[in-house]
Amino acid sequence: MGHWFYRNITEPGKLPMLLALTSFILTFLITRTVTRLIRAGRGPFKNITPGGMHIHHVVPGVILTVIGGFGAVGSARHGAAAAVCAIIFGIGAGLLLDEFALVLHLDDVYWTEQGRQSVEVVVLAAALALLVLSGFAPLGVNEMTPDERQDRASLILTLLINFLLVLITLFKGKPRMALISVLVPFVAIFGALRLARPGSSWSRRFYRNRPRARAKSRLRSYRHDRRWDRPRRKFQDLIGGAPDRLPTAKP
Secondary structure (H helix, E strand, O other), X not given: XXXXXXXXXXXOOOHHXXXXXXXXXXXXXXXXXXXXXXXXXOOOOOOOOHHHOOOOOHHHHHHHHHHHXXXXXXXXXXXXXXXXXXXXXXXXXXXXXXXXXXXXHOOOXXXXXXXXXXXXXXXXXXXXHHHHHHOOOHXXXXXXXXXXXXXXXXXXXXXXXXXXXXXXXXXXXXXXXXXXXXXXXXXXXXXXHOOOOOOOHHHHHHOOOXXXXXXXXXXXXXXXXXXXXXXXXXXXXXXXXXXXXXXXXXX
Protein backbone atom coordinates (compact mmCIF):
# COMPACT_ATOMS: atom_id res chain seq x y z
CA MET A 1 0.00 0.00 0.00
CA GLY A 2 2.83 2.39 0.90
CA HIS A 3 4.63 1.64 -2.37
CA TRP A 4 1.43 2.25 -4.37
CA PHE A 5 0.80 5.55 -2.56
CA TYR A 6 4.33 6.77 -3.22
CA ARG A 7 4.32 5.72 -6.87
CA ASN A 8 0.84 7.06 -7.74
CA ILE A 9 0.40 10.02 -5.36
CA THR A 10 3.66 11.28 -3.84
CA GLU A 11 6.11 10.83 -6.72
CA PRO A 12 3.93 12.46 -9.46
CA GLY A 13 3.18 15.41 -7.14
CA LYS A 14 -0.48 14.62 -6.50
CA LEU A 15 -0.26 14.81 -2.70
CA PRO A 16 -1.30 18.51 -2.57
CA MET A 17 -4.35 17.71 -4.70
CA LEU A 18 -5.28 14.80 -2.42
CA LEU A 19 -4.86 16.97 0.69
CA ALA A 20 -6.89 19.80 -0.85
CA LEU A 21 -9.69 17.44 -1.86
CA THR A 22 -9.76 15.72 1.54
CA SER A 23 -9.83 19.01 3.47
CA PHE A 24 -12.46 20.35 1.05
CA ILE A 25 -14.83 17.42 1.63
CA LEU A 26 -14.25 17.29 5.39
CA THR A 27 -14.78 21.05 5.72
CA PHE A 28 -18.05 20.87 3.81
CA LEU A 29 -19.34 17.93 5.88
CA ILE A 30 -18.31 19.52 9.19
CA THR A 31 -19.78 22.89 8.19
CA ARG A 32 -23.09 21.32 7.16
CA THR A 33 -23.20 19.40 10.43
CA VAL A 34 -22.65 22.57 12.45
CA THR A 35 -25.20 24.60 10.48
CA ARG A 36 -27.78 21.84 10.84
CA LEU A 37 -27.20 21.79 14.60
CA ILE A 38 -27.58 25.57 14.74
CA ARG A 39 -30.76 25.31 12.71
CA ALA A 40 -32.15 22.68 15.09
CA GLY A 41 -31.06 24.66 18.17
CA ARG A 42 -28.80 21.89 19.43
CA GLY A 43 -25.28 21.99 20.77
CA PRO A 44 -23.12 24.94 21.74
CA PHE A 45 -22.85 26.36 18.20
CA LYS A 46 -24.26 29.78 17.39
CA ASN A 47 -24.22 32.13 14.44
CA ILE A 48 -21.42 34.72 14.44
CA THR A 49 -23.16 38.09 14.72
CA PRO A 50 -20.76 40.83 15.92
CA GLY A 51 -22.65 44.08 16.26
CA GLY A 52 -25.83 42.36 15.11
CA MET A 53 -24.44 41.58 11.64
CA HIS A 54 -24.46 37.92 10.61
CA ILE A 55 -21.01 36.93 9.31
CA HIS A 56 -21.47 34.08 6.84
CA HIS A 57 -18.73 31.49 6.61
CA VAL A 58 -18.22 32.41 2.96
CA VAL A 59 -16.19 35.38 4.26
CA PRO A 60 -13.40 33.33 5.91
CA GLY A 61 -13.79 30.93 2.98
CA VAL A 62 -12.80 33.62 0.49
CA ILE A 63 -9.86 34.71 2.64
CA LEU A 64 -8.52 31.17 3.08
CA THR A 65 -9.02 30.35 -0.60
CA VAL A 66 -7.00 33.40 -1.64
CA ILE A 67 -4.22 32.64 0.86
CA GLY A 68 -4.06 28.96 -0.04
CA GLY A 69 -4.33 29.60 -3.78
CA PHE A 70 -1.53 32.17 -3.93
CA GLY A 71 0.58 30.05 -1.59
CA ALA A 72 0.10 26.99 -3.80
CA VAL A 73 1.05 28.93 -6.92
CA GLY A 74 4.22 30.18 -5.24
CA SER A 75 5.28 26.79 -3.88
CA ALA A 76 6.50 23.61 -5.54
CA ARG A 77 4.45 20.44 -6.02
CA HIS A 78 6.47 18.73 -3.31
CA GLY A 79 7.31 19.72 0.24
CA ALA A 80 5.60 20.89 3.41
CA ALA A 81 4.70 24.33 2.03
CA ALA A 82 2.71 22.83 -0.83
CA ALA A 83 0.88 20.50 1.56
CA VAL A 84 -0.02 23.29 4.00
CA CYS A 85 -1.23 25.60 1.21
CA ALA A 86 -3.29 22.78 -0.28
CA ILE A 87 -5.02 22.16 3.05
CA ILE A 88 -5.72 25.88 3.52
CA PHE A 89 -7.08 26.11 0.00
CA GLY A 90 -9.30 23.05 0.51
CA ILE A 91 -10.74 24.45 3.76
CA GLY A 92 -11.40 27.82 2.15
CA ALA A 93 -13.02 26.26 -0.93
CA GLY A 94 -15.23 24.09 1.29
CA LEU A 95 -16.48 27.13 3.22
CA LEU A 96 -16.88 29.17 0.05
CA LEU A 97 -18.77 26.65 -2.06
CA ASP A 98 -21.00 25.66 0.86
CA GLU A 99 -22.53 29.12 0.46
CA PHE A 100 -22.26 29.28 -3.33
CA ALA A 101 -26.00 29.89 -3.65
CA LEU A 102 -25.75 32.95 -1.38
CA VAL A 103 -23.05 34.44 -3.60
CA LEU A 104 -25.01 33.59 -6.76
CA HIS A 105 -28.32 35.06 -5.59
CA LEU A 106 -26.84 37.77 -3.31
CA ASP A 107 -29.38 36.70 -0.70
CA ASP A 108 -29.54 34.38 2.31
CA VAL A 109 -31.02 31.35 0.51
CA TYR A 110 -29.03 28.76 2.50
CA TRP A 111 -32.09 26.78 3.66
CA THR A 112 -34.29 27.39 0.60
CA GLU A 113 -34.74 25.47 -2.64
CA GLN A 114 -32.16 27.77 -4.25
CA GLY A 115 -29.73 26.69 -1.55
CA ARG A 116 -29.60 23.23 -3.12
CA GLN A 117 -27.32 24.74 -5.75
CA SER A 118 -24.54 24.94 -3.15
CA VAL A 119 -24.73 21.19 -2.48
CA GLU A 120 -24.82 20.46 -6.19
CA VAL A 121 -21.76 22.61 -6.88
CA VAL A 122 -19.83 20.98 -4.01
CA VAL A 123 -20.60 17.48 -5.29
CA LEU A 124 -19.63 18.46 -8.83
CA ALA A 125 -16.39 20.12 -7.67
CA ALA A 126 -15.44 17.02 -5.65
CA ALA A 127 -16.17 14.77 -8.64
CA LEU A 128 -14.01 16.91 -10.95
CA ALA A 129 -11.17 16.93 -8.42
CA LEU A 130 -11.38 13.14 -8.17
CA LEU A 131 -11.14 12.86 -11.95
CA VAL A 132 -8.04 15.08 -11.98
CA LEU A 133 -6.54 13.07 -9.14
CA SER A 134 -7.23 9.89 -11.11
CA GLY A 135 -5.12 11.18 -13.99
CA PHE A 136 -7.61 12.80 -16.34
CA ALA A 137 -6.32 15.93 -18.07
CA PRO A 138 -8.47 18.76 -19.45
CA LEU A 139 -10.00 18.26 -22.89
CA GLY A 140 -8.56 14.78 -23.38
CA VAL A 141 -4.91 15.73 -23.84
CA ASN A 142 -3.92 12.81 -21.62
CA GLU A 143 -5.25 10.40 -24.26
CA MET A 144 -2.64 11.51 -26.79
CA THR A 145 0.65 9.68 -27.25
CA PRO A 146 4.00 11.48 -26.76
CA ASP A 147 4.46 11.58 -30.55
CA GLU A 148 1.03 13.18 -30.97
CA ARG A 149 1.86 15.76 -28.31
CA GLN A 150 4.98 16.69 -30.27
CA ASP A 151 2.81 17.21 -33.36
CA ARG A 152 1.42 20.65 -32.52
CA ALA A 153 -1.17 20.52 -35.29
CA SER A 154 -2.73 17.34 -33.89
CA LEU A 155 -2.63 18.73 -30.37
CA ILE A 156 -4.31 22.02 -31.32
CA LEU A 157 -6.91 20.24 -33.46
CA THR A 158 -7.76 17.85 -30.62
CA LEU A 159 -8.15 20.73 -28.18
CA LEU A 160 -10.34 22.71 -30.56
CA ILE A 161 -12.63 19.77 -31.35
CA ASN A 162 -13.06 18.84 -27.69
CA PHE A 163 -13.60 22.48 -26.71
CA LEU A 164 -16.24 22.85 -29.43
CA LEU A 165 -18.07 19.76 -28.16
CA VAL A 166 -17.98 21.14 -24.63
CA LEU A 167 -19.47 24.45 -25.82
CA ILE A 168 -22.24 22.66 -27.73
CA THR A 169 -23.06 20.61 -24.65
CA LEU A 170 -23.21 23.80 -22.59
CA PHE A 171 -25.44 25.62 -25.09
CA LYS A 172 -27.76 22.61 -25.11
CA GLY A 173 -28.54 23.33 -21.46
CA LYS A 174 -26.35 20.67 -19.85
CA PRO A 175 -23.87 22.54 -17.63
CA ARG A 176 -23.03 19.56 -15.39
CA MET A 177 -22.26 17.36 -18.36
CA ALA A 178 -20.21 20.15 -19.95
CA LEU A 179 -18.02 20.50 -16.85
CA ILE A 180 -17.42 16.76 -16.62
CA SER A 181 -16.71 16.56 -20.36
CA VAL A 182 -13.77 18.95 -19.91
CA LEU A 183 -11.99 16.00 -18.31
CA VAL A 184 -13.82 13.13 -20.03
CA PRO A 185 -14.19 13.95 -23.75
CA PHE A 186 -16.53 11.00 -24.40
CA VAL A 187 -19.15 12.72 -22.27
CA ALA A 188 -18.92 15.79 -24.52
CA ILE A 189 -19.59 13.67 -27.60
CA PHE A 190 -22.66 12.17 -25.94
CA GLY A 191 -23.92 15.57 -24.76
CA ALA A 192 -23.35 17.27 -28.11
CA LEU A 193 -25.23 14.61 -30.11
CA ARG A 194 -28.25 14.38 -27.80
CA LEU A 195 -31.23 16.69 -28.04
CA ALA A 196 -30.99 20.02 -26.25
CA ARG A 197 -33.00 20.68 -23.11
CA PRO A 198 -36.10 22.89 -23.45
CA GLY A 199 -35.38 26.57 -22.89
CA SER A 200 -31.68 26.25 -23.71
CA SER A 201 -29.95 28.58 -26.15
CA TRP A 202 -29.59 25.74 -28.64
CA SER A 203 -33.29 24.89 -28.41
CA ARG A 204 -34.41 28.49 -28.94
CA ARG A 205 -32.07 28.92 -31.90
CA PHE A 206 -32.31 25.63 -33.78
CA TYR A 207 -35.66 24.15 -32.72
CA ARG A 208 -37.68 27.28 -33.48
CA ASN A 209 -39.12 25.85 -36.70
CA ARG A 210 -38.91 22.20 -35.67
CA PRO A 211 -42.01 21.40 -33.59
CA ARG A 212 -41.27 17.68 -33.59
CA ALA A 213 -37.78 18.25 -32.14
CA ARG A 214 -39.22 20.62 -29.50
CA ALA A 215 -41.86 18.12 -28.47
CA LYS A 216 -39.36 15.28 -28.32
CA SER A 217 -36.98 17.43 -26.29
CA ARG A 218 -39.68 18.31 -23.75
CA LEU A 219 -40.79 14.68 -23.45
CA ARG A 220 -37.23 13.40 -22.97
CA SER A 221 -36.48 16.13 -20.42
CA TYR A 222 -39.67 15.33 -18.50
CA ARG A 223 -38.86 11.62 -18.36
CA HIS A 224 -35.28 12.30 -17.29
CA ASP A 225 -36.31 14.71 -14.51
CA ARG A 226 -39.05 12.39 -13.29
CA ARG A 227 -36.60 9.50 -13.05
CA TRP A 228 -33.66 11.31 -11.44
CA ASP A 229 -35.06 14.34 -9.63
CA ARG A 230 -36.29 12.50 -6.55
CA PRO A 231 -33.07 10.44 -5.95
CA ARG A 232 -30.99 13.57 -6.53
CA ARG A 233 -33.02 15.58 -4.03
CA LYS A 234 -32.83 12.80 -1.44
CA PHE A 235 -29.05 12.65 -1.83
CA GLN A 236 -28.79 16.43 -1.47
CA ASP A 237 -30.99 16.37 1.64
CA LEU A 238 -28.87 13.57 3.11
CA ILE A 239 -25.57 15.43 2.89
CA GLY A 240 -26.78 19.02 3.04
CA GLY A 241 -30.07 19.01 4.92
CA ALA A 242 -33.58 19.52 3.58
CA PRO A 243 -34.62 23.10 2.77
CA ASP A 244 -37.31 24.88 4.76
CA ARG A 245 -40.85 24.12 3.72
CA LEU A 246 -42.88 27.12 2.75
CA PRO A 247 -46.11 27.45 4.76
CA THR A 248 -49.15 26.44 2.76
CA ALA A 249 -51.77 29.10 2.27
CA LYS A 250 -55.00 28.45 4.11
CA PRO A 251 -58.18 28.52 2.03
